[in-house]
Amino acid sequence: MYQDLALLFGKVYLVILVVNVILVLLLYRRLPAKVRSVHFFLLGSLATDLASRWLFYQGENNLFLLHIYTLWELLAWGWFFNLVFGHTSKTQQFFFGGVGVMGILLVLNSVFLEPLTGFNSNAKTLVQVLLIGFAIRYFFLAFGKIDLTQAVAQAVTFINFAVLLYYSGTLFIFMFSRLLREYGVASVQQHGLWVINALLLVVFHLLIFISLWIPLRRRPKY
Amino acid sequence: MDTTPAQTEILTTIFIGVFLMLLLALAFVLFFYFSQRKFQAQQLLAQELEIEHREQLLLASIKTQEDERQRLARELHDEVGSKLNVINLGLHQLKKQGTTPEARQSFQDLFGLVRTTTETTRRIAHDLLPPTLEKFGLLMALEELCDQYRQSSPVMLEYEFSESGIQLDPLVALNFFRVVQELLSNTYKYSQATTVKISLAIKPHSLALFYQDNGIGFDPNARGQQKGMGLKNIESRMRTIQADYQLDSTPGNGTVFTAQKTWS
Numbered sequence: 001m002y003q004d005l006a007l008l009f010g011k012v013y014l015v016i017l018v019v020n021v022i023l024v025l026l027l028y029r030r031l032p033a034k035v036r037s038v039h040f041f042l043l044g045s046l047a048t049d050l051a052s053r054w055l056f057y058q059g060e061n062n063l064f065l066l067h068i069y070t071l072w073e074l075l076a077w078g079w080f081f082n083l084v085f086g087h088t089s090k091t092q093q094f095f096f097g098g099v100g101v102m103g104i105l106l107v108l109n110s111v112f113l114e115p116l117t118g119f120n121s122n123a124k125t126l127v128q129v130l131l132i133g134f135a136i137r138y139f140f141l142a143f144g145k146i147d148l149t150q151a152v153a154q155a156v157t158f159i160n161f162a163v164l165l166y167y168s169g170t171l172f173i174f175m176f177s178r179l180l181r182e183y184g185v186a187s188v189q190q191h192g193l194w195v196i197n198a199l200l201l202v203v204f205h206l207l208i209f210i211s212l213w214i215p216l217r218r219r220p221k222y
Numbered sequence: 223m224d225t226t227p228a229q230t231e232i233l234t235t236i237f238i239g240v241f242l243m244l245l246l247a248l249a250f251v252l253f254f255y256f257s258q259r260k261f262q263a264q265q266l267l268a269q270e271l272e273i274e275h276r277e278q279l280l281l282a283s284i285k286t287q288e289d290e291r292q293r294l295a296r297e298l299h300d301e302v303g304s305k306l307n308v309i310n311l312g313l314h315q316l317k318k319q320g321t322t323p324e325a326r327q328s329f330q331d332l333f334g335l336v337r338t339t340t341e342t343t344r345r346i347a348h349d350l351l352p353p354t355l356e357k358f359g360l361l362m363a364l365e366e367l368c369d370q371y372r373q374s375s376p377v378m379l380e381y382e383f384s385e386s387g388i389q390l391d392p393l394v395a396l397n398f399f400r401v402v403q404e405l406l407s408n409t410y411k412y413s414q415a416t417t418v419k420i421s422l423a424i425k426p427h428s429l430a431l432f433y434q435d436n437g438i439g440f441d442p443n444a445r446g447q448q449k450g451m452g453l454k455n456i457e458s459r460m461r462t463i464q465a466d467y468q469l470d471s472t473p474g475n476g477t478v479f480t481a482q483k484t485w486s
Contacts, residue, residue: 139254144261161251168247172239176232185229192233196240 002191009198014049016205021046023212032152032215034083038159038208041076044069064116067123071106074099074127077163081134084156085141102130114178121178128167128174135164155211162207169200280458288396295350298343306340352399360395361385364402364422371406378417385424394483397459398422398431404452405433405479413437413477427486429465433479439471 024031024039048069055062078099087095106123114120138160146153173193180190313336317329347353355363361383368381402420409415415437423430442453453469456479460467465483 136250139250143254143258146258147262148255148258164247164251165244168243169240171243172236176236180232180236183229183232185233189229189233193236193240200244 002195003188006191006195006198009195009202013198013201013205016202016209017042017046017049020205020209020212023209027212027216030216031212032155034080034152035155035159035211035215037080037083038076038212040079041073042208044072044076048072061117063118067106067110067114067116067120070120070123070127071103074102074106074130077131077134080159081138084138084160102126119174119178119181121175124174124177125171128171131163131167132171135160135167139164151215155214158207158211158214162204162211165207166200166204170197173197277458277461280454281462284455284458284462291350295347298347298350299353302343303340303347306336306343310336310340355395355399356392359385360390360399361422361424363395363399364420367399367403367406368420371410375410377410377415379420380418381420381422383422386426388424388426390424390429391463391485394429394463394465397463397465398429398481398483401456401459401479401481402431402433404456408452409435409437409477413439415476428482428484431479431481434476436476439473439475439477441473442469442471 021039021042024036024042028036028039048065052062052065055065078096082092082095085091085095105126106120109123110116110120114122138156142153142157146157148154148157173196310333313329313332317326352363352366354366364381364383368379371377372379402422406418409418413435415435417436419432419434421432456469457467460481463483465481467479467481469477469479471477
């Protein structure tokens with residue numbers, strides 16, 4: 001039953017993801033810069049998802065895609081948060097320097113610690129903790145400074161809500177995914193966890209869909 | 223395939239961890255949302271208080287201005303005007319004693335000077351507070367005002383006033399008069415209008431004003447455009463007497479101002 005649910009949520013997630021990608025590409029110019037910057041992440045997600053499904057049906061190991069996707073996640077969200085935080089040229093250098101160091105660590109992890117054929121729990125956990133930290137930082141910086149009746153502020157807050165919710169919810173799943181495999185927990189027993197992951201992905205992309213929709217349906221107020 | 227107790231324990235721990243993290247994330251976002259709303263409401267309240275304070279200052283300033291105008295008009299009329307009359311009479315007495323042609327010429331010059339000074343004083347006093355408004359009421363004062371504008375400009379000014387014979391509150395009358403004065407002044411100064419229409423109807427329980435010009439208009443909500451003192455005055459005066467009003471204007475489409483004051 002869990003497997004069916006996971007598959008169902010996976011299909012729903014894919015549909016919403018495709019809609020989001022179409023929306024962001026077709027209406028790219030009409031979207032505010034901060035909001036449309038999620039297109040990097042959305043395109044990477046779609047490409048990875050389609051590739052992983054294809055490899056799965058071919059009976060091939062697709063876990064190496066998770067390693068690439070984790071790196072892509074870091075860079076794409078790094079780009080988004082750089083715009084959201086409104087860095088100066090100096091702080092931007094530090095920010096991108098930090099993201100760059102993290103990226104190198106991820107590559108080193110895949111080369112030396114967690115092989116491409118298995119889960120990359122270390123790397124995934126590191127990225128997720130970082131993204132949770134970014135989202136929390138956004139909420140602290142935004143408090144008292146944004147007007148939630150404004151479309152752009154509302155959309156960006158929704159994206160941050162999505163990031164915080166999804167990466168917090170799935171932190172433990174990815175953190176222990178390698179461990180579960182090593183401890184020999186059968187994949188059938190893990191289905192419950194992947195159902196949660198798929199459900200959170202649906203919520204995550206629904207929130208992104210809402211954040212893309214808000215600036216389109218409302219003209220910004222100045 | 224059965225799971226060992228250790229495996230079950232790991233899975234349970236992960237599920238609890240997932241649940242707790244989700245709960246924390248949700249709690250954090252909800253806390254942010256409600257705190258932000260509360261903060262915004264407080265900011266809004268502070269802004270409203272600030273606006274109210276400014277409004278009160280403006281009203282006080284308008285009231286002081288009106289009081290000062292009234293005082294000046296009375297001083298000019300009662301003090302300066304009457305003394306000029308006394309000077310005029312004195313000059314007439316002296317003229318009778320003057321015999322030389324030079325003295326007669328000097329008297330003529332002085333009479334002229336006294337006459338123009340008396341007229342100027344009367345005009346200033348009239349501009350400060352039209353005596354017609356006090357003596358004959360709002361409609362007559364407006365008719366007089368409109369006639370003055372008609373005589374001094376090629377703009378076609380049409381007006382239609384009607385009344386039901388009731389005694390208007392002097393404060394209401396004065397403020398409506400000042401508003402029409404301000405609107406006409408704005409139209410003639412800035413609007414490049416060729417036609418102005420004014421209608422004012424005094425009914426037993428209401429007073430309604432309609433003002434329209436076909437000038438270049440303006441955007442009352444344009445970003446960065448500060449409202450002129452004239453417009454602020456109009457709004458403040460209408461609020462002072464608790465009248466409903468509406469100003470409609472867009473660039474290229476003239477200006478329409480409507481106001482209504484009701485009473486029981």
